[in-house]
Amino acid sequence: MATKTKSTKVAKKPAVKHIGLVKNDAYLQPYEDAIRGRHDHALWKLNVLTNNGKTKLTDFANGHKYYGLHKTTRGWVFREWAPNATAIYLVGDFNNWEENDKYKAKRIDEAGNWELKLPTKAMKHGDLFKMHVYWNGGMGERIPAWATRVVQDEETKIFSAQVWNPEPYEWKKKTFKPNKSPLLIYECHIGMSQDAEKVGTYNEFRENVLPRVKADGYNCIQIMAIQEHPYYGSFGYHVSSFFAASSRFGTPEELKALIDQAHKDGITVIMDIVHSHAVKNETEGLGNLAGDPNQYFYPGERHEHPAWDSLCFDYGKDEVMHFLLSNCKYWMEEFHFDGFRFDGVTSMLYYSHGLGEAFCNYGDYFNGHQDDNAICYLTLANLLIHEVNPQAITIAEEVSGMPGLAAKFKDGGYGFDYRMAMNIPDFWIKTIKELPDEAWKPSSIFWETTNRRSDEKTISYCESHDQALVGDKTIIFRLIDADMYWHFRRGDENDRVHRGIALHKMIRLVTASTINGGYLNFMGNEFGHPEWIDFPREGNGWSHKYARRQWNLVDNPELDYKFLGDFDHDMLQTLKLEKNFQKTPVQEIWHNDGDQILAYMRGDLIFVFNFSPTRSFTDYGFLVPTGSYDVVLNTDAKKFGGNGLSDDSITHLTNYDPAYVSEHKEWLKLYIPARSAVVLKKN
Template sequence: MKLLNLIKNDPWLEPYSNVIERRYQQATDKEKDLIRGAETLSDFATGYLYFGLHKSSDGWVIREWAPNATEIYLIGTFSEWKEKAIYRFKKLKNGIWEIKLKSNEIKHLDLYKLSMHWNGGQGERIPAWATRVVQDEKSYIFSAQVWNPEKKYIFKKKKFTPKISPLLIYECHIGMAQEEERVGTYDEFRRNVLPRIAADGYNAIQIMAIQEHPYYGSFGYHVSSFFAPSSRFGTPEDLKHLIDDAHNLGIAVIMDIVHSHAVKNEVEGLGRFDGSYDQFFYGDHRREHPAWDSLCFDYGKNEVIHFLLSNCKYWLEEFKFDGFRFDGVTSMLYYNHGLGKAFCNYNDYYDGGQDENAITYLTLANKLIHEINPNAITIAEEMSGMPGLAVKIEDGGIGFDYRMAMGIPDFWIKTIKEKKDEDWKPTAIFWEVTNRRSDEKTINYAESHDQALVGDKTIIFRLIDDQMYWHMMKNDINYAVDRGIALHKMIRLITLSTINGGYLNFMGNEFGHPEWIDFPREGNGWSYKYARRQWSLVDRKDLKYSYLGKFDADMISLIKNEHNFEKSLIDKLWDNDGDQILAFKRKDLIFVFNFHPNKSFTDYGILAPKGEYKTILNTDSPEYGGYGLIDESIPHFTNFDPLYKKDKKEWLKLYIPARSAMVLRLIRPTKSGKK
């Protein structure tokens, strides 16, 4: 076999070349095994067009895969929830069951389930391929629903190509995107939140909790119905309208997809769909996830791969999603789910503890997604650092476009919690935000929804804490608040300005949304108080939240308007841990940070390419809640030093206030570097 580029680009991987090449070959062989008569992987992944409920020319047809079943009946509002001969399924080959009905035997909005029989038992089940599942408001019972509206949504934007250089993601949750203490809707999000995101400059949204889940408080990660958009937020047509409007605003829509595990529920989910324990999931000790109270898919089964690949294609084709952020990839990659393992050396990725069936599935999923839509975006949420995750398949990788830089938010939490301000080291900060494999694109982020959940704290709440309740009026002078606002801006700027792929922010965190996220549950009296976003805080011009909102928008605008910014070289110009100063260059921009809590510097020298510079962004500006100590109208000229003539660099002398950052743009090079 020809040496794969993944190994060529990293000689340290050569001792593991046999494993890497075997994984590549396994994915190739599995694809051939799956498609057989089909021409492409996309032709194979069409299960959603065959299984589930469909309107036919002369009535209805519903099919399900249930190899352990002995009898299946369709029950629902049309049968008074009783088994009737007219609604009895017929068994086909390979464990497939089918029923054909006349047009008048079921209708739009009818509720239905399967009455599943197996040797030794019977139970009600929601069809595995159901595309619409609703919950009764009084009994809280979930049922599938016939969905065949007269007016189906027709996309206005027929073709959409994301402009994502760089990729700037606004992570969001539909239900908690409104200010009232209740569950928000797709329609409200489309009308009220999308315009905010567009105005803030983000070019992608990553929507959580789309796949139906029985427990709202799971944040959407305990999925029961993989093909059903959650009805608690509205109808499938509402979701399509949201995505269409996002595309018209130039915003790509990424789905937070969960293929790493499934809810244990048996009535609502796939737990024992046909009465067996191993239809979709492992049948041995690997069946239950030890940390998540959920079930683990058996990626070695062709039927499971077919189900999951068809799920990817369904969301791309039917709803026009632009890609996926795959949740819990670390859990998929390792038999121990990455729990209790430090991942200190390369052997940890190739020691036999990896689920190579899962690796094959992820490789095929990425190939399929990009086969369907070459412009699709795939992101891996993965913390172990497995090499090749975001490397092209043909180069020996798994094929994701990006991987989440999960170490960065952990670093910021640890720094804020454990270090005094005077101990923040620019060298350590710079290393953390730039520490990545050169052949893989990453998504930098200071915090996501994970850092905002109850039991944890957002960055702003760690910095300011309860002072936020009393001192966020603009005319209120408070040291803790001023410190928090200053560091909040600096943390975000350095995290964004060092990207090599993209950047992510969770909704509301850009303006320092107070407190945590806590979904309604028994422990809080089923309250929605902390499962919402208080947009009025950033809208009020008398509150300091507007400072942070304004800064975030201007910061995003600056980076967004630098074409291919994420691909540009990061040239570190200066660092000094004693002074807590850091400066680096990208394209014609110089980023300067002073993390010192109380020491400002006058005429501080930084070696930079010679020329004239102008300040274009300054965290200390009064419009961002700063003290206004920098005169942005003053141009800066470098000063010649013969020692650095060969390097074509000169001294750039700056006034750098304590706890501030600025961005300078090279206006024009100068011959002498002097006025």
């Protein structure tokens, strides 16, 4: 008789609960511990700075309300963090620039905070001043680290802080919600925004350029070079005074008026913020504020950026975290900026600053060569910014492809809303430089413009200010070069100009129409601004000739610039025909590298490209949803400088095919001229 045995149940192992970033990308599983480690590091620092959640991060980021010079009901109060200092005096117009005990600060704690209280009559609005800082073995003339107004003497070129206490600016547009459907960014620089060979102003930008931005259809401006910088030619990337709006362009109130008007016009305003490094200058900047060159910056080999000739912040110090987080909050609260494009994020993420690294596989992002302090700072900055304004926008300029940068913090990401799709301009440059027109592959173009992480939104662009600087070339110059000077008048174009105009439009259309977040254009590039950007310097005789924007070119109906400008406007309007365009899936319909044909759809819009330089196609068919379609944009239209070979007034009806009845698809047959693109909308 068989003996019955008691069956034993094998306990199931609990399912592994992966962090969101890994759930979305299984290839990150080997690095989940590192991802969690960075996430936990940020949580730990958040608890430290918020007293274990008893306060908010925004309460911590109030340094600008404490430090610096402030007018109170009892007079003036000045504070500075300078732990290595032995004495601090304020000198300025108010005391004939001479030290005296009345203007001598007192050290108030062991942390190195200094304070000076003065009666109301001790200084007045407009007075210039500096600090005289003493330390063991030395002394220096310095601008306060938290100065909110810094000006340069036109003759001596010396910078000084300035007492700034005007009547408070009265905001006309008190609340504003950014339009992100889609985000269409106009990258701009106030100083070089005018036709005249000079430094433009906030007022001139508000009066002359902002109306153009609105009329062109952009809903966001991204302003460069706002933070004060001693060398104009640095494009604003060598910052000296992080809390001071550059006085080159006008007063803080004039900047506020610009932002106020932008908001009234429905335009979001993003600041290009530089927290990746600081200028080395000691008199103007933070380089050696009080005899300790490492007060704000890393010591040793990590002190200086080897490629930028600048200093690298020590993100591991709470005081530096306080300074930078307060800086974010200051610009949002004081000036109503709607967010930031963080410059140089790659440099922050890696000990190598990303120099000489290939970043070929995921292991390159988790090999111990990353600066966890900087990663923690960027994560907390995003948490803070969205705590101050949940509608705020943050964008990371990052070239290495670090996964999770624009993923949510709860999923193990760093919390940026968008990351720059920096592969796209590199792809276009490489394609234009290295491949003949016959070798342009639609499959490669579609791959490069849509290749991105599913859980991260991007800002796509063909070219930014980077591609317009001396030593590089804009797309229009790569395509046409010197013929822009001699054959860019209507009716006088040669083959090279016709090619350049056609491809300029097609490159922009395929880039803008494949976005999953936003699209960016640098000021003037939309109409093919000629030449390069070269700021005044000794090598060019301090000329402003190439540090301006020649709006007269696009305004002249006799020149081809108007074709490109008009196309850019109509292209943006076309994207807006589809609600939430950036969220609508990009569905490839067809590509054929031999024919150089590409077609895809987004909602009710169908985009068709013929990159062939010589072959036009008649009755080229695509399977699309059954219905009728109207042309809403054609790069080859005469009003955009094209040949006008198609009749765009025709409504295109799909052709029945019994094989595809169940799919509700039929054949859409089109005439597609060489080197052209067309957008159709389903009725």
